[in-house]
Amino acid sequence: MAQKKIKPIGTRKAKSDIRNKIFDFKREQILEVSERLFYHRGFQATTLDIIAEELGVTKPFIYYHFKNKRSILLHLLERTMGKYHDVFAGVDVESGKPEVILKDLVQRFTLVVIETRVSTAMFWRDEKDLPLDRKEKIRDMKRDVDNKLTRVIERGIDDGIFDVKDPKMASLCVAGMVTWTYTWYQADGRSTPDEIADRMTEYVLNMVGIRK
Amino acid sequence: MAQKKIKPIGTRKAKSDIRNKIFDFKREQILEVSERLFYHRGFQATTLDIIAEELGVTKPFIYYHFKNKRSILLHLLERTMGKYHDVFAGVDVESGKPEVILKDLVQRFTLVVIETRVSTAMFWRDEKDLPLDRKEKIRDMKRDVDNKLTRVIERGIDDGIFDVKDPKMASLCVAGMVTWTYTWYQADGRSTPDEIADRMTEYVLNMVGIRK
DNA sequence: ATTAAATTATACTTTATAGTATATTTTTTA
DNA sequence: TAAAAAATATACTATAAAGTATAATTTAAT
Known part of the structure; x- marks a missing residue:
């Protein structure tokens, strides 16, 4: 028998609104718990049994909602990529x-790093557990x-507004410095994300030698 | 029988100089290969069989020289810590x-990050696989x-040489930006470590608003 | 050269965990 | 309310990989 059971993973028929919402909510719960566990223990070290236990369900519950362990990671990172x-x-x-564009970029960048700090950390740690594509x-x-x-740094140099060598390296x-925020930001820290983002833009504009 | 065989791991009697050197050399080889593999595949995903195969030996060879897998990681990170x-x-x-001290700090810091980029990457990725202490x-x-x-940034502010807010966040x-170098430095890239370190100090001094 | 010690390999055990076949329960539909 | 479908659990398999008992081999000591 070559036929395989088809599980309702991913796209599903629009039957009842409420049921689809419940389904999505469950997937959401699995993703949330997995994200927290992947973050703290790492992808490989987080077993499906631990995720299941944390959710108060059993393993097949998870496999009913996701193809396999890797696809959970994939969904998490895909979503963060989207952001x-x-x-x-x-x-x-x-x-x-x-100078306005750079400020805007750094501001947005910092805020999204802080918002997605858990999965951003995973980008840099569990990337190798993803398929090549x-x-x-x-x-x-x-x-x-x-x-x-x-x-944008190059443009600033051309316009004589910035004074910095090697724009490529400056960008890196x-x-x-922006990405690094994920390692030290603390939700209960003394600065809010907006305050941090503001400071960050000051530092960056200083760094590229903005003409004041 | 409560007695356990004692393996000559770590410190060993000074018998013959040449033999000790060979012993150390083998440990060194294991560490080098492991470091490369841990870096590329991650600690958990690197099996001892793979390490052994890469070395052209068998698993007990490794266990003869190291207590277990974790102790290999430990040695690698310990050594980098030392640097x-x-x-x-x-x-x-x-x-x-x-301004001189800061320059010196950033210079040294950058060079050691580049030198130890492989194990520095492991600090940020496989730290969780280490014992608590x-x-x-x-x-x-x-x-x-x-x-x-x-x-040093605070001192610079006090001296009126630097002009930057929140020295704590500036330090982070x-x-x-220095640590991040491990993600983009390429040995065959267009800049040498020294050139990169020099640029880095310029950026940092700009960032803290040095009075020129 | 013979014995003892050190080194390395063969072949095994154990364990952890991803993934699944199947049964049971719950929910929906007619 | 009975049948069908969907959702979840029980209990299992398969496998990979850490670690080891023991044998074989090599090296050093007398």
């Missing part, structure tokens, strides 16, 4: 004042961010 | 010109670096 994409896609680095998508995204930063440094 | 320690221990942040040692080291940076940002 990064939304944040950066809207910024046009080719027009407008460079996803790894490449992540790389592309990173490159896109770096390129946008580089471009900006990306570094 | 970080050596680099920072020599710097006195309480005396001398702040080691994790704490690593945290302490990080804190020490941040504190040194903070202190400096640590971030």
Whole structure:
């Protein structure tokens, strides 16, 4: 028998609104718990039994909602990728004042790092557990961010507003200091995300030697 | 029988110089191969069979030289910790010109990150696979670096040489941009470690608003 | 050269965990 | 309310990988 049971994973028929909402809610719960556990213990070290126990269900419950362990990670990272994409896609680095664009980029960037700090940490730690094509998508995204930063810094230099050498490396440094936030941000810390983002923009503008 | 066989792991009797050197060399080889594999595949995903195969030996060979898998990771990180320690221990942040000290700190910091980029990556990825006391040692080291940076930035502000808000956060940002180097540095890239370190110090001094 | 010690391999055990076949319960539909 | 479908659990299999008992081999000591 070559036929396999088809599980209602992913897209499902629109039957009853409420039932679909319940289904989605369950998936959501699985994702939330998994994210927390993956973050604290790492992907490999987090067993499905632990996730199940944490949810108060059994393993097949999870397999009913997700194809396998890896697909849970995939969903989490895919979603975070989406947030990064939304944040950066809207910024046009080719027009407008460079100092304004750079400030905007860093501000948005910082806020999304803080918002997604748990899965952002996973980008840098559990990336290797992803299939090749996803790894490449992540790389592309990173490159896109770096390129946008580089471009706007270059424009600022051309306009004589910024004074900094090697815009490419400067971008990597900006990306570094912003991304690094995921390692030290504390929700109960003394600064709010907005305050941090503001400071971050000051530092970056200083760094690129903005003409005051 | 409560007696257990005692394996010659770690410290050994000084019998013959050449033999000890061979022994150390083998441990060294195991560490090198393991480091490369841990880096590329992650600690958990690297099996001892893979390490053994890569070395062209069998598993008991490795167990003869190391207590277990974790102790290999431990040795690698311990050694890297030592390098970080050596680099920072020599710097006195309480005396001398702040701009000189900061420059020196960033320079050393950048070079050691590049030199130890493989195991530095492991600090941030496989830390959770360490026993608690080691994790704490690593945290302490990080804190020490941040504190040194903070202190020197504060001194610079007091002296009216630097102009930057929130020295604590500035330090975290400096640590971030420097550490981040491990993600993008390429041995065959267009810049040498020294060039990168020099650029990095320029960026940092700009960032803290040095009076030129 | 013979014995003892050190080193390495063969072949095994144990354990943990991803994943599944099947039964049971719950919910929906007619 | 009976039948069908969906959702969840019980109890299992398969497998990978850490770690080890023991044998074989190599090296050193007398």
